[in-house]
Amino acid sequence: MFVDRLVCSRCGAVYQYSDSPLMCRRNDFGRLDIIYDYDAARESFSRQAVSRRVWGGVWRYWELLPVEGKYAASLMEGGTPLLKTNRLGEHLGFKSFFVKDETRNPTASFKDRAMAVGAAKAVETGRRDVVIASSGNAASSLAAYSASLGLRCHAFVPEDVSTGKASQLLLYGAKVFRVKQTVEGRDPTVDLMVQTVSSWGWYPCPSFGPFNPYQVEGPKTIVYEVLEQLGWSVPDALLIPTGSGCLAAGIWKGLRDLMQLGLIDSYPSIVPVQPAGNQPLASAIKQGKAFSDIQPEKNPRSIASGLLDPYPWDGDAVIEGVKATHGCAETVEEDEIRESVRLLARMEGVFAEPSGAVGVLAAKKLLEAGWLDKSDTVVVLATGSGLKEPEKVVSGEKIPLTMPDLESLLRFL
Numbered sequence: 074m075f076v077d078r079l080v081c082s083r084c085g086a087v088y089q090y091s092d093s094p095l096m097c098r099r100n101d102f103g104r105l106d107i108i109y110d111y112d113a114a115r116e117s118f119s120r121q122a123v124s125r126r127v128w129g130g131v132w133r134y135w136e137l138l139p140v141e142g143k144y145a146a147s148l149m150e151g152g153t154p155l156l157k158t159n160r161l162g163e164h165l166g167f168k169s170f171f172v173k174d175e176t177r178n179p180t181a182s183f184k185d186r187a188m189a190v191g192a193a194k195a196v197e198t199g200r201r202d203v204v205i206a207s208s209g210n211a212a213s214s215l216a217a218y219s220a221s222l223g224l225r226c227h228a229f230v231p232e233d234v235s236t237g238k239a240s241q242l243l244l245y246g247a248k249v250f251r252v253k254q255t256v257e258g259r260d261p262t263v264d265l266m267v268q269t270v271s272s273w274g275w276y277p278c279p280s281f282g283p284f285n286p287y288q289v290e291g292p293k294t295i296v297y298e299v300l301e302q303l304g305w306s307v308p309d310a311l312l313i314p315t316g317s318g319c320l321a322a323g324i325w326k327g328l329r330d331l332m333q334l335g336l337i338d339s340y341p342s343i344v345p346v347q348p349a350g351n352q353p354l355a356s357a358i359k360q361g362k363a364f365s366d367i368q369p370e371k372n373p374r375s376i377a378s379g380l381l382d383p384y385p386w387d388g389d390a391v392i393e394g395v396k397a398t399h400g401c402a403e404t405v406e407e408d409e410i411r412e413s414v415r416l417l418a419r420m421e422g423v424f425a426e427p428s429g430a431v432g433v434l435a436a437k438k439l440l441e442a443g444w445l446d447k448s449d450t451v452v453v454l455a456t457g458s459g460l461k462e463p464e465k466v467v468s469g470e471k472i473p474l475t476m477p478d479l480e481s482l483l484r485f486l
């Protein structure tokens with residue numbers, strides 16, 4: 074662990090790592106970006122050294138994670154396969170189309186990488202009560218890590234949270250509150266979380282950088298793994314399902330880490346993907362707007378429940394990453410999201426939830442628009458499991474009911 078300092082992304086204020094700051098004292102909703110001592114990290118973090126390490130969850134990359142070794146708790150998150158698709162790539166028109174299958178994490182979404190770090194930091198700083206605002210995945214992940222570490226987890230989720238995600242939360246032992254949407258453009262789960270932090274001193278661990286800079290560092294390990302899995306050859310584009318932007322911001326951070334360490338010498342293009350029904354960040358990128366001009370989406374609507382954050386808290390870093398890597402943003406309509414889920418499942422055997430699948434049709438659209446080329450190496454992140462909310466894409470009644478005899482079965486066939 075080689076952290077040098079933290080710097081507020083809004084006002085530039087510098088913080089000591091030993092003070093374990095969470096939010097900028099100026100309350101400007103800047104993210105306290107963690108700056109590492111890359112000279113020190115380079116001593117042990119090399120391609121060869123990393124490849125020889127046994128799996129230890131995200132802590133395989135301990136040099137560039139902001140937690141002391143003895144607190145590095147893990148449910149063996151990460152280490153997910155990078156699947157070289159054959160049927161899906163060919164169907165879409167690509168020669169080299171990969172899916173990073175994050176559905177295989179301990180609680181079945183990529184958020185485990187973030188929460189492994191966020192929860193470990195809570196223990197390191199002596200906290201007992203952790204609180205989160207989330208559409209469900211980050212909350213169930215924090216609940217699982219809290220269970221294994223003996224933390225008390227309080228979760229604020231939207232009132233229409235899926236049964237799958239709510240069941241995970243309840244069974245991991247979190248105190249769960251469904252929160253009613255009352256004001257357009259505001260996320261009431263975030264408002265409540267902020268109030269519990271300021272009133273009762275709970276440790277905020279949402280997957281939004283401005284409230285907790287440590288958890289941002291977890292998801293960047295996705296890109297360390299992708300590069301290692303591709304034999305350190307840099308792909309052309311990374312398609313990233315995006316809500317608050319924390320994941321895409323983490324990917325950008327991970328790429329910069331690898332560049333600083335001298336492990337890559339170019340960047341893949343970063344492509345955040347949002348649903349058409351909630352695209353504050355994607356529209357801003359398409360229109361070349363500054364982060365400060367982004368207004369929260371008044372009425373976010375999509376079956377991609379994990380991508381419904383009205384405000385992209387980490388959008389500043391995503392815009393920077395898209396510009397620096399010559400990326401772009403893409404949006405997908407509801408029928409395209411359903412088609413993405415179907416294609417991943419039917420052609421590759423990967424069952425993703427709607428939020429986790431959006432990269433598939435986004436890639437197809439970018440190929441048709443000529444932004445991607447069929448010879449490009451494309452990596453799509455499949456970020457969460459379809460078992461979390463299967464009701465979004467299939468209804469039980471669609472499964473044929475037949476009598477237990479061959480004759481009536483034949484009628485269906």
Ligand SMILES: Cc1ncc(COP(=O)(O)O)c(C=O)c1O
Nearest residue numbers: 210316317318319320379456457
């Ligand atoms: C499955 C899934 N994919 C992607 C995201 C988007 O991540 P972020 O909010 O960091 O942009 C989420 C967030 O909840 C999610 O649950």
Ligand SMILES: [Zn+2]
Nearest residue numbers: 081084097103
């Ligand atoms: Zn600040």
